[in-house]
Amino acid sequence: MTDITLNNGGTKLALSVYGPENDHPVLFLHGISLSRDSWEEVALSLRSRYQVWTLDFRGHGHSDRASSYTLADYQSDAETALRAIGRPTVVVGHSLGACVAGTLAQERNPNIRAILLEDPPWYLGEMGVWAQSVYPKMFTIVRAQQALLQQEEAPLAKYREFVSNSPSPMGGIASDHFSPRQLLSFASSLHRQDNDCWNNLVGSGELLATIAADGKFQCPAKIIQADPRCGAALLDGHEIRLAKANPKAEIVRYDGCGHRCHAQLAFYERFLMDLDRFLEKVT
Numbered sequence: 707m708t709d710i711t712l713n714n715g716g717t718k719l720a721l722s723v724y725g726p727e728n729d730h731p732v733l734f735l736h737g738i739s740l741s742r743d744s745w746e747e748v749a750l751s752l753r754s755r756y757q758v759w760t761l762d763f764r765g766h767g768h769s770d771r772a773s774s775y776t777l778a779d780y781q782s783d784a785e786t787a788l789r790a791i792g793r794p795t796v797v798v799g800h801s802l803g804a805c806v807a808g809t810l811a812q813e814r815n816p817n818i819r820a821i822l823l824e825d826p827p828w829y830l831g832e833m834g835v836w837a838q839s840v841y842p843k844m845f846t847i848v849r850a851q852q853a854l855l856q857q858e859e860a861p862l863a864k865y866r867e868f869v870s871n872s873p874s875p876m877g878g879i880a881s882d883h884f885s886p887r888q889l890l891s892f893a894s895s896l897h898r899q900d901n902d903c904w905n906n907l908v909g910s911g912e913l914l915a916t917i918a919a920d921g922k923f924q925c926p927a928k929i930i931q932a933d934p935r936c937g938a939a940l941l942d943g944h945e946i947r948l949a950k951a952n953p954k955a956e957i958v959r960y961d962g963c964g965h966r967c968h969a970q971l972a973f974y975e976r977f978l979m980d981l982d983r984f985l986e987k988v989t
Contacts, residue, residue: 735803831914875937
């Protein structure tokens with residue numbers, strides 16, 4: 707694995723690259739408040755067959771903080787990574803990363819070969835839909851606690867205690883569903899994230915309002931929907947709208963699974979199997 711830095715108009719972006727240079731490239735994009743580190747297990751499992759790239763969006767992980775955190779800004783970060791890769795790439799995105807991948811795939815981007823979207827909050831930017839999800843309350847709590855811990859200059863252990871003991875929409879607490887390494891990864895991400903990243907998201911989901919939700923993907927696509935009963939961002943009925951707009955896209959649902967499918971102990975192997983099959987199909 708090699709860590710590199712790219713410059714996006716003065717904002718430095720951190721990336722990691724795994725695997726041989728000449729293999730088919732796959733770019734992984736994380737969700738809000740997470741980082742490229744959340745993809746480590748997946749990247750290690752693929753590195754013998756693909757060239758894997760993982761990106762920290764601005765304000766996250768080891769990338770620079772910035773003055774603006776719009777969806778267009780995050781799209782620009784992903785486009786910077788795609789230009790560095792320089793050839794058609796399969797883009798895998800979770801949550802915010804899925805929205806970035808999906809919107810770029812609507813534009814016939816020549817550097818995008820195919821997309822896999824993990825539980826995208828695709829319609830949460832529409833009027834009234836944000837309030838139907840678990841995220842207004844959840845994100846308000848996380849943002850406030852993060853601000854407090856950052857103000858106190860709290861040690862990483864305090865962040866880990868917070869994320870490990872947080873109630874889970876799947877029942878119990880987070881440590882019931884995620885490995886110690888994933889909990890540490892999330893804690894580290896919250897420790898580093900710019901709290902301003904929440905500004906145009908927590909109250910109304912405004913960050914997502916620019917998505918052309920009924921637009922068509924211009925490349926092969928697979929969408930994984932988590933369980934709406936367990937905190938999914940793709941709510942009941944949203945998969946029907948996605949299928950209507952993109953009849954060739956493959957949509958699968960993980961019953962009993964929360965929003966971070968690829969990181970959950972009970973669903974990691976299934977996610978990896980679905981990802982493997984999709985990559986074999988499109989590369």
